[in-house]
Amino acid sequence: MATEELMESKNKLRAPVSQKPLKIEKPTDLTTIGGTVSVEINEKKVVVPLGTTILEACKQNGISIPTLCHHEDLCVAGVCRICVVEIEGMRTLQASCAFPITSPIKIKTSTPMVRKARRHIIDLMLSEHYGECYSCFRNGKCELQALAKEYGVDNLTFGHIDKPKYEIDNSSFSVVRDMNKCVLCKRCVRTCIDLQEVGVLEAIDRGSKTHISTFMNKPLADVICINCGQCINRCPTSALRANDPSDRIWAAIDDPKKHVVIQTAPSPRAAIGEEFGLPAGTSMTREMNTALRRIGFDKVFDTNFTADLTIIEEGTELITRLYKALVKKQDVALPQFTSCSPGWVKFLEHYYPEYIENLSTAKSPQQMFGALIKTFYSEKNGIDPADIISVAVMPCSAKKFECNRPEMHASGFKDVDFGLTTRELARMIKEAGINLPEMPKSDFDSPFGEASGAGLIFGATGGVMEAAIRSVVEFVLGKKTEDIFANANIIPLRGFEGIKYMEIPIGDHVGPVPAILKHLIQDWNWLKGATLKVAVAHGTANAKKIMDDIKTGGKFSECHFIEFMACPGGCLGGGGQPIPTTPEIRQKRAQAIYSEDESLEIRKSHDNPHVRRIYEEFLTEGPSGQLSHKLLHTHYVKRGSYIA
Amino acid sequence: MMNQEKKDRKGTVLFSKYARGEAIKKALSQTREDILFELRESKLKGRGGAGFPTATKWTIVAAATSKTKYVICNADEGEPGTFKDRVLLLEYPELVLDGMVVAGYTIGAENGIIYLRGEYEYMKKSLEDYLHEMRKDKLLGREILNKTNFNFDITIRMGSGAYVCGEETALIESLEGNRGEARNRPPYPVSTGLLGAPTVVNNVETLASISHIVTKGGLWFKKYGTDKSTGSKLFSVSGDCEKPGVYELPWGTRISEMLEIVGAKNTKAVQVGGASGTCIPKSGFNRILAYEDAATGGSIMIFNESRNMLHVLKNFMEFFVEESCGQCTPCRIGNVKLLEGIELLEQGKCTFSYLNQLKELGKTMQIASKCGLGQSSPNSFISILDNFKEEIFDGNGGTYGK
Numbered sequence A: 001m002a003t004e005e006l007m008e009s010k011n012k013l014r015a016p017v018s019q020k021p022l023k024i025e026k027p028t029d030l031t032t033i034g035g036t037v038s039v040e041i042n043e044k045k046v047v048v049p050l051g052t053t054i055l056e057a058c059k060q061n062g063i064s065i066p067t068l069c070h071h072e073d074l075c076v077a078g079v080c081r082i083c084v085v086e087i088e089g090m091r092t093l094q095a096s097c098a099f100p101i102t103s104p105i106k107i108k109t110s111t112p113m114v115r116k117a118r119r120h121i122i123d124l125m126l127s128e129h130y131g132e133c134y135s136c137f138r139n140g141k142c143e144l145q146a147l148a149k150e151y152g153v154d155n156l157t158f159g160h161i162d163k164p165k166y167e168i169d170n171s172s173f174s175v176v177r178d179m180n181k182c183v184l185c186k187r188c189v190r191t192c193i194d195l196q197e198v199g200v201l202e203a204i205d206r207g208s209k210t211h212i213s214t215f216m217n218k219p220l221a222d223v224i225c226i227n228c229g230q231c232i233n234r235c236p237t238s239a240l241r242a243n244d245p246s247d248r249i250w251a252a253i254d255d256p257k258k259h260v261v262i263q264t265a266p267s268p269r270a271a272i273g274e275e276f277g278l279p280a281g282t283s284m285t286r287e288m289n290t291a292l293r294r295i296g297f298d299k300v301f302d303t304n305f306t307a308d309l310t311i312i313e314e315g316t317e318l319i320t321r322l323y324k325a326l327v328k329k330q331d332v333a334l335p336q337f338t339s340c341s342p343g344w345v346k347f348l349e350h351y352y353p354e355y356i357e358n359l360s361t362a363k364s365p366q367q368m369f370g371a372l373i374k375t376f377y378s379e380k381n382g383i384d385p386a387d388i389i390s391v392a393v394m395p396c397s398a399k400k401f402e403c404n405r406p407e408m409h410a411s412g413f414k415d416v417d418f419g420l421t422t423r424e425l426a427r428m429i430k431e432a433g434i435n436l437p438e439m440p441k442s443d444f445d446s447p448f449g450e451a452s453g454a455g456l457i458f459g460a461t462g463g464v465m466e467a468a469i470r471s472v473v474e475f476v477l478g479k480k481t482e483d484i485f486a487n488a489n490i491i492p493l494r495g496f497e498g499i500k501y502m503e504i505p506i507g508d509h510v511g512p513v514p515a516i517l518k519h520l521i522q523d524w525n526w527l528k529g530a531t532l533k534v535a536v537a538h539g540t541a542n543a544k545k546i547m548d549d550i551k552t553g554g555k556f557s558e559c560h561f562i563e564f565m566a567c568p569g570g571c572l573g574g575g576g577q578p579i580p581t582t583p584e585i586r587q588k589r590a591q592a593i594y595s596e597d598e599s600l601e602i603r604k605s606h607d608n609p610h611v612r613r614i615y616e617e618f619l620t621e622g623p624s625g626q627l628s629h630k631l632l633h634t635h636y637v638k639r640g641s642y643i644a
Numbered sequence B: 001m002m003n004q005e006k007k008d009r010k011g012t013v014l015f016s017k018y019a020r021g022e023a024i025k026k027a028l029s030q031t032r033e034d035i036l037f038e039l040r041e042s043k044l045k046g047r048g049g050a051g052f053p054t055a056t057k058w059t060i061v062a063a064a065t066s067k068t069k070y071v072i073c074n075a076d077e078g079e080p081g082t083f084k085d086r087v088l089l090l091e092y093p094e095l096v097l098d099g100m101v102v103a104g105y106t107i108g109a110e111n112g113i114i115y116l117r118g119e120y121e122y123m124k125k126s127l128e129d130y131l132h133e134m135r136k137d138k139l140l141g142r143e144i145l146n147k148t149n150f151n152f153d154i155t156i157r158m159g160s161g162a163y164v165c166g167e168e169t170a171l172i173e174s175l176e177g178n179r180g181e182a183r184n185r186p187p188y189p190v191s192t193g194l195l196g197a198p199t200v201v202n203n204v205e206t207l208a209s210i211s212h213i214v215t216k217g218g219l220w221f222k223k224y225g226t227d228k229s230t231g232s233k234l235f236s237v238s239g240d241c242e243k244p245g246v247y248e249l250p251w252g253t254r255i256s257e258m259l260e261i262v263g264a265k266n267t268k269a270v271q272v273g274g275a276s277g278t279c280i281p282k283s284g285f286n287r288i289l290a291y292e293d294a295a296t297g298g299s300i301m302i303f304n305e306s307r308n309m310l311h312v313l314k315n316f317m318e319f320f321v322e323e324s325c326g327q328c329t330p331c332r333i334g335n336v337k338l339l340e341g342i343e344l345l346e347q348g349k350c351t352f353s354y355l356n357q358l359k360e361l362g363k364t365m366q367i368a369s370k371c372g373l374g375q376s377s378p379n380s381f382i383s384i385l386d387n388f389k390e391e392i393f394d395g396n397g398g399t400y401g402k
């Protein structure tokens, strides 16, 4: 038996969790030609490619069908049954999201039977759904609520549970689980198992006792959850949410003794408009600055500034590793892995702890920022770091965990006090009575207010690598990036391909070593003729592919530098971003980021004058110097996949 | 010899004379097409409950081009009140296993799997011994009966103790090591079954019937039963009767005839088809047992006048609330609501209008659930409440009066 082949097809199938790709059977009608099939939807004839689901066929033809367990990012589940339709000649209704069209069927999407079934299904869900919409944070943004409204299900025919069945799990810094709100659509399960390949959540028990749980029903903090929050982003109800610090942030704002600063990552500004009804891809950078000040933050800074710093530190680290390997013939861990995605970092700590040395020791931009605020900034401005509350608005739920890592006290204080998601910030803005799109525009505060486009594109998958290459190319070749890549846009690293790979031949002409690196190396001659190999992966399922390839000595083990982002699409698709997040929405957010980058004057990290200044004034030993090691670098924990 | 001692079982088809290996020998002397022809001729329908024509199923898998195919014998026998597969496996393993080999030969599979109900662990040893003997006699293994290029072997896998794992796609999930949950279909197991390979899943009794059909022919088989339900059927009879047990009777037998044979007296109701079947009151005892009338995978439960039908129903519904895989909304929550309705009835708190709403809900479950479990679990709810109104309501306008 060709076991391997079968296991492969099994993995593709992983049904019923996933039935992707749906296998297409031979058409039963020989009149179908050219891979299309003609069907009737509500008495209208339409032609669709063989294997199209009924749901997709309806959508293409402007017929809307309600869905709940279906999600564009995920494989088919077919469990909620809300999308059922009638097919002529079939006794039972069929779930349109899970039914591939392979023969010329006649579909009816809104018959009395169908409508009654949908109402029943909604009513059943509501009967088991604890709590009321008016006291629910998803009120107005809930798919269950929307369905109930759409179908006029308003009298709780089958009753309404009046006591919670499950305890709320808020053990995790990142994700809060309230299974009393769960409708068992299993989107979170498919996200965690199929999309992220982490596998923390699964349905357990059966029948009426079925519920989503963790390994041995442990609190989320005690399992190998990487805090990516992708499950939150796909949950249709309030069963999953991020651990919200906004009340504590309000308290700090309201406390006159506290100096509350906020840093804003590149992705929230590209997405927060969605929370205010703007189309995806509307950048709100400078409106958001004003809103943050009106809320009461004392200073509004740009995380992109430390993204630039990350590029310098991480790039220097890479050059040092390469130098040690190629010139000194030392045994150093290569390829170097990026470390700015805390979800990815924890993923590696759990699943590939033996590769911990490959992680760049450079902190993420968020944590570099935190360390500088409570040292450099507090000194310069004569503020007691004990009085500073440092908030980071991030597209990410893992950033909440990251700022709580015990290592992150380089300043002698908790470097970043709170990680706030885009969604939570949007709510704070609304609570303050502010309509974001109407805000006048304003700039960031200095000294951390100016950043390059390179820092900005950190938000998209491939962005960190692109930023790094824009600098490395200029450092090593002594040429302008623009002379090699038109407009300094490194296209092969862009887009949503799961894994991207690129080679950059160095050739025989190298430039002079720039001042900022002179303390480390004398010349680039040792790189002559070399080819720099880099790769990019987003979503931990893709990261896993690369890691397994490295383990077996494959192509990616030859790479020098690899960017990993835990979330599909990179940070712009992060677990703290507005819901919904779909492939199309991620695309638009990426466009917003890349076009803002193009509009900026400074687009390379090393060109950022403030970065230069910080090395002149504060981190005087230069990148990788002692102070920078103390403040801007960190270490990791070999966690393994079993937690006692 | 390895068989457990055969009871003196009488029957015209399944329990008729059969010599071990007979069907394999005959089949190997024929072409696949010949066998499929006989099968079609016999009009055999699946005995596991759904009644799908076996010839059609096999023809699709036989036509599939895949290198790997599987034959699965569904021995999960989980329907409350069925125990006829147990009898076949214990006393007539030759019929079942030969049927599997014939299936392997006909569809071009090399692997057969018996998915054995967890509670039948005790018969695993005897079945394994039997398989061992078959291998010794070249009825199993490489080049069976020296037929070049025909290799087929059978392994036994234990079920995981859930009723839903008898549903063929949940069974396959369970074999693959996943939660026992039904898959979406299409694709069906015949094209995308175990590990993605085309798979035939047949009930124990279906496979046993095949051994007879192959040896004695489709025409012979068709002589028994009705036009639409050919051959005979094993019925597992339990409940209020003098002689409960497994009976072979031709399809088309009247319920009243059956009651007579098993010595049932003062019968009030017969539940045909197990918990997921329908409950037939006295007025329906002249109905016949057949796919086209009172269909059953074999379970016959008899209730006499002393039984409280609401309690009977409650038992069934408790079973479904527990045994639903919990995957889809109509079945997971619907069954709970039906059970709660029964409890309201018991307390005299269920209004007629709510009861009607529950029946409507039952109808939704029948058409909107993902698999056969949820699609059939409301059957007894609807049939018992319809057929035993007087008993349950005692004429008291909405109150349960007994």
Ligand SMILES: Cc1cc2nc3c(=O)[nH]c(=O)nc-3n(C[C@H](O)[C@H](O)[C@H](O)COP(=O)(O)O)c2cc1C
Pocket: B045, B046, B047, B048, B049, B050, B051, B052, B054, B074, B075, B076, B077, B078, B079, B163, B164, B165, B166, B167, B168, B169, B201, B202, B203, B204, B206, B207, B371, B372, B373
């Ligand atoms: C909930 C449920 C339980 C089932 N349990 C069994 C079972 O225990 N044994 C069985 O043979 N078929 C069972 N079936 C039917 C199978 O899904 C399948 O139709 C059958 O194994 C096909 O074999 P056949 O065509 O030989 O009947 C069950 C179906 C459902 C929906």
Ligand code: SF4
Pocket: A129, A130, A131, A132, A133, A134, A136, A137, A138, A139, A140, A142, A143, A144, A145, A181, A237, A238, A239
């Ligand atoms: S999760 Fe949705 S339906 Fe449930 S209470 Fe909240 S808003 Fe209402």
Ligand code: SF4
Pocket: A175, A191, A192, A196, A198, A199, A200, A201, A224, A225, A226, A227, A228, A229, A230, A231, A232
């Ligand atoms: S946060 Fe990520 S890893 Fe954790 S449960 Fe959710 S999807 Fe899985």
Ligand code: SF4
Pocket: A181, A182, A183, A184, A185, A186, A187, A188, A189, A212, A231, A234, A235, A236, A237, A239, A240
């Ligand atoms: S927690 Fe949310 S996403 Fe997960 S099954 Fe429940 S409702 Fe669906």
Ligand code: SF4
Pocket: B164, B181, B182, B323, B324, B325, B326, B327, B328, B329, B331, B332, B369, B370, B371, B372, B373, B374, B375
């Ligand atoms: S009908 Fe019941 S058993 Fe079948 S898939 Fe749905 S929940 Fe599971």
Ligand code: FES
Pocket: A066, A067, A068, A069, A070, A077, A078, A079, A080, A081, A082, A083, A084, A095, A096, A097, A098
């Ligand atoms: S959306 Fe199709 S079954 Fe849930």
